[in-house]
Amino acid sequence: MRRNVYTSKSYQEKGLIGNLKEIYFDLKLYRHLLYSLVKLSITQQYKKSLLGYTWIIISPLLSVVIWVILQISGLFDPGDTQVPYLAFVLLSNSIWAFFISFYKGISESLTAKGGEIIQNNFPKIIIVVERIIISFFDFMIPLILSILVLMFFGVEFTWSSLLFLPALLPLIAIGISLGLLFSVIKVIAVDFNLIFNNFMDVLKYLTPVVYSTAVASDLILTIIKWNPLTYLIDFPRNLLLGGGIENWDIYLWISLGSLFLLLLAIRFYYLATPWVIEKMTL
């Protein structure tokens, strides 16, 4: 029979390895809850809509149309890029949106599920993993669309393009880490998240997402150079587009750092979450 002992120290005793094991066993035991929550998140958005699931395709198509209109109008005079700018922007934007969706989705997960958490004792990691799955789901359709547009513009894919998704993992790890940290903070006070949300908006322009480095000023160039996200976005993007592979050593070091950050964030999440749950009633 299951035996649970609760003291004020129960959460410290396990250690990081213990937490990682716990994640494994909880995912196994609660896989049905995970499945239900994923299904709930996807269907919930479209339940009260006449077009229903067609929206999964319509929304990304709309953004393609908007970018095409902007391109035709000639509003943009971007720097020199090897691939058509439109396709470049579409792809880059969906990578950035993918990264942000981890931070946003996870950072709001505890407060969004507050009502359930206060009534039922289930592992909070389930709602984190649910957000991760939803992020992947939301990314795949725009990604496929971007790839189709790229192919239309005559970009040829190579075998190294297949490494694109695995090469995004460090960026994902940073997104998840930030999400875990801010999900706990958000339960206590929303101020920090409001500030950080704005910071993330600015960060998009301090990372070469929608423009290439050719157009940036000296100051921006310096910031871009020291911004770790630059390498985490550039490297996979070049893999996909068949551009030159440069700075792979920096990429590897930053990847190692992001893994370390993720482990720290998981440990923090497991230590801090129990103590903020009672604040959900406030």
Next chain:
Amino acid sequence: MEKELLVEVEHVSKKFSKNLKWSMLHGISDITKIAVGSDLKRDKLRKEEFWALKDVSLKVHRGDLLCILGNNGSGKTTLMRLISGIYPVDKGQITVNGKVSSLFAIKSGMHPHFSGRENIYIKGGMFGLTLKQIKQKIDWIIDFSELGDFIDSPLGTYSSGMRSRLGYAIAVGTQPDVLIIDEGLAVGDASFRLKCFQNLKSISKNCCIIFITHNIKRVKVLANRIMVLDQGKFVYESTNIKEGMEFYIEECAKLVSREFLS
């Protein structure tokens, strides 16, 4: 022979903040301490904090149908959340043997756009059931909740009584060792309430049930043990239900007269 011990609460205390601003400030200080790895020192009160439960001990055995009475704010729900493992304890220790299902707000975790059947799968998952276990139980749950054809209609079309019937049926359907009911039977019509009481009596032989209510009549029908909480402490315990109720009513009367005189 001693009956099997399912819940043991030993000298447990729990504190809360009285004030929202201070709750936020203490919260920030707590997570900073966690981040740098220093001790939280949960056993002392800080500014604007109070003990919601103070040095509470309790043992519940298999077969117990324990009713906890107490005025608003006496710490009943807090104690139930501690036993469920939702809140962490600040002092003391709680040992729970077996599976706990708790029913706080009976309708929580239910989604209005989804059918009753879909909600059984979602809520069942929250209680930690696997798909296989839910499939085994779903016919019983649908049958017990008396929803009939409505089970495939969206929950939003249900009356509040129908929703609570479903909520109750799911919680009992999980076959817990410890069933916690916090004001859960407040809704539902008379015939369904009676059905619940009979059901609780019959399942209580194989598990333990802790329930919280302000409705004195229910205690008389159901409980085989009674405890009274007052300002975070147990002030009365007995297996004599009648005496327990008299004690509680007297306490209430004292409180009311105190308020009138002051």
